[in-house]
Amino acid sequence: MSSQGMLDFSLVAMVDDVIQQHGKRLSDIDLASRKASEASLRRFEAAGWIRKMIGVVGAKDLPAEPTEDEFRIKMQSGIILCNVLNKIQAGVVPKIVEAPSDAVIIPDGAALSVYQHFENVRNFLVSVERMGIPTFEASDLEQGGKSSRIVNCVLAMKSYSEWKDKGGHGVWKYGGNFKQSPSGKQFVRRNSDAFMNSFLRSLSSEKSLDSFPSDDPEHDLSEMDNSCPFYSLIRKFLSDKRQEEIPTIMENLLSKVTEEFERRLATQNEQMKSDATALDVSCTNNILPCSMPGEMKNDAILQTDDTEMSKLVEVECEGVFSDEVDCRVSKKHVLFEKQNKDLQDLKHTVSAAKLDIQLMQKKYQEEINCLGQHLHSLAHAASGYQKVLEENRKLYNQVQDLKGNIRVYCRVRPFLPGQPNRLSTLASIDNGNITLITPSKNGKEERKSFTYNQVFGPSATQEMVFSDMKPLIRSVLDGYNVCIFAYGQTGSGKTYTMSGPNNLTEDTLGVNYRALEIRNSSQNGLNVPDANLIPVTSTSEVMYLMDLGHKNRAVSSTAMNNRSSRSHSCLTVYVKGRDLTSGTDLRGSLGDVISSLSQKNAHVPYRNSKLTQLLQDALGGQAKTLMFVHISPEPDAIGETISTLKFAERVSTVELGAARANKDSANVKELKEQIASLKAALAKKEGEKNTQKPELRRMLSTGSTTSSSSCQSVEDIEVNDNLKRLQRRKTFDPQDLLKGSANWVDEDMVHKQNGINMNGTCLGQQREEGDHQLPKMPSNKYIPDPSKIYPEQPINKNDILNHDMNKIRYEVATTDESDELDVATTDSSEADFLWRRNARKTTSIPTLKGSTLKTTTLKQAKHPERSLIPQPSARRQSTGTVLATPKNARRPVSGSGDGRRKTVKAKLEKH
Numbered sequence: 001m002s003s004q005g006m007l008d009f010s011l012v013a014m015v016d017d018v019i020q021q022h023g024k025r026l027s028d029i030d031l032a033s034r035k036a037s038e039a040s041l042r043r044f045e046a047a048g049w050i051r052k053m054i055g056v057v058g059a060k061d062l063p064a065e066p067t068e069d070e071f072r073i074k075m076q077s078g079i080i081l082c083n084v085l086n087k088i089q090a091g092v093v094p095k096i097v098e099a100p101s102d103a104v105i106i107p108d109g110a111a112l113s114v115y116q117h118f119e120n121v122r123n124f125l126v127s128v129e130r131m132g133i134p135t136f137e138a139s140d141l142e143q144g145g146k147s148s149r150i151v152n153c154v155l156a157m158k159s160y161s162e163w164k165d166k167g168g169h170g171v172w173k174y175g176g177n178f179k180q181s182p183s184g185k186q187f188v189r190r191n192s193d194a195f196m197n198s199f200l201r202s203l204s205s206e207k208s209l210d211s212f213p214s215d216d217p218e219h220d221l222s223e224m225d226n227s228c229p230f231y232s233l234i235r236k237f238l239s240d241k242r243q244e245e246i247p248t249i250m251e252n253l254l255s256k257v258t259e260e261f262e263r264r265l266a267t268q269n270e271q272m273k274s275d276a277t278a279l280d281v282s283c284t285n286n287i288l289p290c291s292m293p294g295e296m297k298n299d300a301i302l303q304t305d306d307t308e309m310s311k312l313v314e315v316e317c318e319g320v321f322s323d324e325v326d327c328r329v330s331k332k333h334v335l336f337e338k339q340n341k342d343l344q345d346l347k348h349t350v351s352a353a354k355l356d357i358q359l360m361q362k363k364y365q366e367e368i369n370c371l372g373q374h375l376h377s378l379a380h381a382a383s384g385y386q387k388v389l390e391e392n393r394k395l396y397n398q399v400q401d402l403k404g405n406i407r408v409y410c411r412v413r414p415f416l417p418g419q420p421n422r423l424s425t426l427a428s429i430d431n432g433n434i435t436l437i438t439p440s441k442n443g444k445e446e447r448k449s450f451t452y453n454q455v456f457g458p459s460a461t462q463e464m465v466f467s468d469m470k471p472l473i474r475s476v477l478d479g480y481n482v483c484i485f486a487y488g489q490t491g492s493g494k495t496y497t498m499s500g501p502n503n504l505t506e507d508t509l510g511v512n513y514r515a516l517e518i519r520n521s522s523q524n525g526l527n528v529p530d531a532n533l534i535p536v537t538s539t540s541e542v543m544y545l546m547d548l549g550h551k552n553r554a555v556s557s558t559a560m561n562n563r564s565s566r567s568h569s570c571l572t573v574y575v576k577g578r579d580l581t582s583g584t585d586l587r588g589s590l591g592d593v594i595s596s597l598s599q600k601n602a603h604v605p606y607r608n609s610k611l612t613q614l615l616q617d618a619l620g621g622q623a624k625t626l627m628f629v630h631i632s633p634e635p636d637a638i639g640e641t642i643s644t645l646k647f648a649e650r651v652s653t654v655e656l657g658a659a660r661a662n663k664d665s666a667n668v669k670e671l672k673e674q675i676a677s678l679k680a681a682l683a684k685k686e687g688e689k690n691t692q693k694p695e696l697r698r699m700l701s702t703g704s705t706t707s708s709s710s711c712q713s714v715e716d717i718e719v720n721d722n723l724k725r726l727q728r729r730k731t732f733d734p735q736d737l738l739k740g741s742a743n744w745v746d747e748d749m750v751h752k753q754n755g756i757n758m759n760g761t762c763l764g765q766q767r768e769e770g771d772h773q774l775p776k777m778p779s780n781k782y783i784p785d786p787s788k789i790y791p792e793q794p795i796n797k798n799d800i801l802n803h804d805m806n807k808i809r810y811e812v813a814t815t816d817e818s819d820e821l822d823v824a825t826t827d828s829s830e831a832d833f834l835w836r837r838n839a840r841k842t843t844s845i846p847t848l849k850g851s852t853l854k855t856t857t858l859k860q861a862k863h864p865e866r867s868l869i870p871q872p873s874a875r876r877q878s879t880g881t882v883l884a885t886p887k888n889a890r891r892p893v894s895g896s897g898d899g900r901r902k903t904v905k906a907k908l909e910k911h
């Protein structure tokens with residue numbers, strides 16, 4: 001809205017206000033100023049005439065427009081006045097006393113020679129008076145004197161001079177009337193009413209001049225008073241003023257009115273601006289809720305901006321603008337109405353939108369409820385599916401057990417603290433399936449999935465891992481042998497799973513420790529050269545031995561693992577239990593192998609071959625075997641990871657044959673007791689009847705078709721005797737006898753008595769051969785007195801159940817062909833021995849000499865068909881060889897488990 005087009009105030013009221021505020025002062029100030037102005041004009045006129053008469057120099061640099069004081073001071077010495085007078089009439093002042101310099105004349109007439117000044121002034125005044133020119137008092141030249149009288153005197157001299165210049169006719173008389181000022185300003189003396197008429201006419205130019213007939217002033221004024229209150233106001237204001245004051249007063253009044261008008265206009269503009277802003281905000285606020293969807297009315301509201309509203313208001317105000325108040329009220333009313341209407345529209349829109357939203361909310365709520373029900377049923381179905389999957393997994397594991405498959409678990413190590421690259425190759429884990437992201441050749445990522453019995457992700461805890469293995473470990477108590485071994489790239493977490501990290505806490509205890517919580521009784525037996533068998537009576541004693549072994553392990557830094565195990569860790573716990581109701585004895589063993597991969601090929605084969613021998617028992621068909629593959633999540637390990645997983649997948653297809661419990665029936669037990677007592681008797685007699693030993697040896701050699709005499713024992717003869725007796729008993733199940741562990745335990749017992757120990761887990765194959773004579777094997781050192789190794793006694797490393805196979809490995813490397821080593825190696829693996837024994841059969845070499853570990857490994861490499869298990873990649877060779885334990889050369893190449901079992905059955909039938 002334009003401020004020019006619509007005043008928010010009345011002009012008349014504004015003028016009235018100005019008059020009320022400044023009326024009296026306007027008159028007073030203006031009169032004084034007028035007088036001052038007149039005095040100035042006269043002074044300037046006087047000064048100008050003096051300068052003209054005597055020159056600027058003669059006038060002592062009197063300014064053209066001097067102030068009152070300047071003029072008085074310049075006149076003070078009387079010199080100028082005298083000189084001017086002499087100019088009008090030469091010699092009228094006969095003697096003028098000049099001042100030494102202007103500097104001696106100081107303000108306020110403090111002349112150096114007051115007397116001399118007085119002389120000049122006196123001479124001047126006398127001369128002037130004589131000429132009939134108006135004079136002044138000498139004191140008028142002093143401060144506070146009437147300087148206007150000095151000016152008047154000078155102007156009178158001027159008048160006289162002019163008169164004289166014109167010829168000096170008649171008598172000169174000074175009138176003292178005002179004349180036109182040098183500045184051109186002229187005060188016009190007029191009749192007050194006439195002047196008012198003229199003045200008001202000029203002001204009323206906005207109205208029609210025709211309405212003011214000039215020839216009847218009285219009529220004019222009354223007409224004007226009646227038609228416009230403004231004129232009446234001005235007339236009233238000027239009525240008591242003198243005519244000559246009216247122009248000045250009107251000038252000042254107009255100036256004040258203009259000032260006030262501008263001030264009010266500015267205020268109105270400000271007000272209009274802020275109103276417009278408020279209107280904008282109001283419109284915006286009202287329009288915002290209209291932006292709800294589906295409201296067509298909003299468009300109309302949005303289009304009604306304040307410009308359009310201004311136009312509307314202006315149109316409505318048109319024709320009535322003369323009445324400013326009405327116009328303003330009308331305009332505001334229109335605005336108000338408009339805004340009110342808009343507000344109502346907006347309210348309507350908002351309530352409509354609210355209704356819509358409520359409807360939508362209701363609809364969504366219904367949909368959400370519906371979805372919730374679907375989700376519920378889906379969740380129910382999913383949980384059922386999970387249950388089915390879990391059941392499926394259990395059944396699958398059972399089938400695996402029945403088939404004797406190696407169970408394969410997989411664990412993914414988490415990223416280690418401080419590892420910069422946290423991009424994992426692991427895509428997903430789902431119920432035994434693991435999917436990895438592998439970089440493909442064309443740059444696109446590919447995914448590869450593998451299936452195992454169980455898969456643990458990086459967040460799996462030790463407890464979670466162990467609880468899954470618990471049933472397997474518990475089956476030791478049911479008489480099964482159990483072998484759990486870890487496999488994987490260096491640094492992938494094998495040690496962590498089996499033992500735990502360096503700083504062990506209750507939460508991070510590995511499988512080894514946790515398995516011992518289960519039971520705390522054990523029997524010993526380990527066929528590792530230089531390893532010792534220590535009887536223990538409690539879990540804590542086993543833990544102590546484990547710690548001891550752990551300390552003895554060789555570790556060193558590899559590229560991927562700072563504390564990489566440079567040794568194999570093997571813990572065998574022999575457990576013997578008794579079923580109190582049936583009187584059945586249960587025995588089992590747990591072979592726990594932690595293998596570490598090396599970074600350099602040089603030492604790998606040695607290390608693997610020893611592990612192979614250790615695992616022979618577990619792979620002999622009698623054990624439940626769990627292979628725990630470990631992988632690292634880092635992208636740069638993806639090659640090794642895929643290779644590991646592929647190998648593990650192949651391993652999971654290998655059937656070792658169903659494991660069987662080492663149960664002794666009452667009959668077998670009875671027989672065993674007889675054998676034991678016989679063995680004890682034999683042992684007792686052995687010392688007494690040294691002469692009989694050659695005879696026994698001879699009997700043994702004739703009773704065996706395959707083994708060398710050096711490997712036979714007295715016990716073997718007794719086993720054969722018992723076998724013959726058992727075969728004659730109809731109630732006896734030959735399977736019992738074929739359970740190698742049953743006889744093995746007997747052997748074990750005897751060997752223990754004789755200070756010899758054998759691992760009692762891998763005799764199935766021996767029975768298959770129909771060769772019931774056990775080879776006599778150099779044994780581990782049995783330490784009947786545990787106190788030898790416990791803290792109170794100095795620890796002899798040779799007397800410790802040594803977990804560090806590294807030592808063995810180095811012996812192999814350095815004494816490759818030594819007899820001791822050969823024997824030791826043979827000791828450590830019955831199956832290996834048998835294999836070599838058969839080899840000897842075919843090659844007719846009746847000696848074990850030269851059959852070193854290295855040779856064994858090489859032979860195996862030359863005859864991969866002996867292995868029941870697929871070979872891993874070159875880098876995985878160490879662990880692959882662990883599984884590829886050299887077997888009997890006559891063992892079927894594939895379908896090993898079944899084939900082997902068939903062989904067993906054939907042998908049984910024979911028996």
Ligand SMILES: Nc1ncnc2c1ncn2[C@@H]1O[C@H](COP(=O)(O)OP(=O)(O)OP(=O)(O)O)[C@@H](O)[C@H]1O
Nearest residue numbers: 413490491492493494495496501561564565596597
């Ligand atoms: N599941 C896990 N959670 C936390 N840390 C782990 C886990 N698995 C492994 N680690 C850590 O990763 C590092 C390497 O693990 P570990 O020594 O067990 O590997 P390894 O396979 O035994 O290696 P090597 O074959 O070289 O002996 C260790 O610092 C270990 O604590």
